[in-house]
Amino acid sequence: MNKPIIALDFSSKQQVEEFLSKFDEPLFVKVGMELFYQEGPELVRSIKAMGHQIFLDLKLHDIPNTVEAAMRGLAKLGVDLTNVHAAGGFEMMEAAKRGLKGSDTKLIAVTQLTSTDESQMHENQLIYVSLEESVLHYAKLAKWAGLDGVVCSVLEASSISEVCGQEFLKVTPGIRLANAAADDQKRVATPGKAREQGSTHIVVGRAITKSENPAASYHQIKNEWSGQV
Numbered sequence: 119m120n121k122p123i124i125a126l127d128f129s130s131k132q133q134v135e136e137f138l139s140k141f142d143e144p145l146f147v148k149v150g151m152e153l154f155y156q157e158g159p160e161l162v163r164s165i166k167a168m169g170h171q172i173f174l175d176l177k178l179h180d181i182p183n184t185v186e187a188a189m190r191g192l193a194k195l196g197v198d199l200t201n202v203h204a205a206g207g208f209e210m211m212e213a214a215k216r217g218l219k220g221s222d223t224k225l226i227a228v229t230q231l232t233s234t235d236e237s238q239m240h241e242n243q244l245i246y247v248s249l250e251e252s253v254l255h256y257a258k259l260a261k262w263a264g265l266d267g268v269v270c271s272v273l274e275a276s277s278i279s280e281v282c283g284q285e286f287l288k289v290t291p292g293i294r295l296a297n298a299a300a301d302d303q304k305r306v307a308t309p310g311k312a313r314e315q316g317s318t319h320i321v322v323g324r325a326i327t328k329s330e331n332p333a334a335s336y337h338q339i340k341n342e343w344s345g346q347v
């Protein structure tokens with residue numbers, strides 16, 4: 119069972135160091151746009167040097183040539199996982215994969231953000247299939263382009279396994295403990311449900327980072343995710 123990925127949604131290196139000091143074990147953490155745009159590659163290197171696994175969540179979405187060149191740069195950071203938006207298209211995803219050639223970094227594609235629901239997708243993106251169909255379409259496209267998996271919600275994880283295989287990564291944010299507020303997320307599920315539905319990884323931010331006791335919340339979520347409750 120993979121460790122829950124903790125989203126380090128902080129704005130400074132100091133906040134990250136203070137947060138990580140509450141843990142005495144190697145973690146799997148996510149560095150997203152908020153942190154990367156303020157602290158840059160140097161912080162990624164220093165988190166790696168501390169022995170943590172890293173998902174660099176920059177969600178690249180640009181023309182294939184630009185994405186390939188950007189990925190060549192990211193490949194040098196030696197992170198475990200990074201991503202693009204599947205909406206960038208098949209050629210862009212293939213280019214992203216080429217950019218990472220020679221590195222061990224796994225590449226996944228965001229299907230539909232977990233903050234999107236079906237009516238929003240219809241109204242804002244003018245995509246008129248069901249949300250699940252859209253997610254499955256993007257998952258198949260990502261697989262054909264040679265990617266390792268997708269970011270999706272728990273609600274689509276089992277259908278993706280059926281179509282793309284158990285090994286295809288299903289990295290699922292939108293994780294909430296039972297009865298917790300969804301905040302800006304629309305497609306949410308508990309860690310236990312994520313396990314039942316076949317998520318390969320869960321991504322958890324505020325349920326841990328905003329907790330009064332982040333290490334205790336992390337272990338509660340980890341136990342539920344691994345079925346030890």
Ligand SMILES: O=c1ccn([C@@H]2O[C@H](COP(=O)(O)O)[C@@H](O)[C@H]2O)c(=O)[nH]1
Nearest residue numbers: 125150230231232291292321322323324
């Ligand atoms: O579809 C997506 C893709 C990425 N995310 C990221 O995951 C975390 C979730 O944070 P919570 O506080 O647990 O809601 C956050 O960093 C997002 O950028 C996502 O939520 N949905």
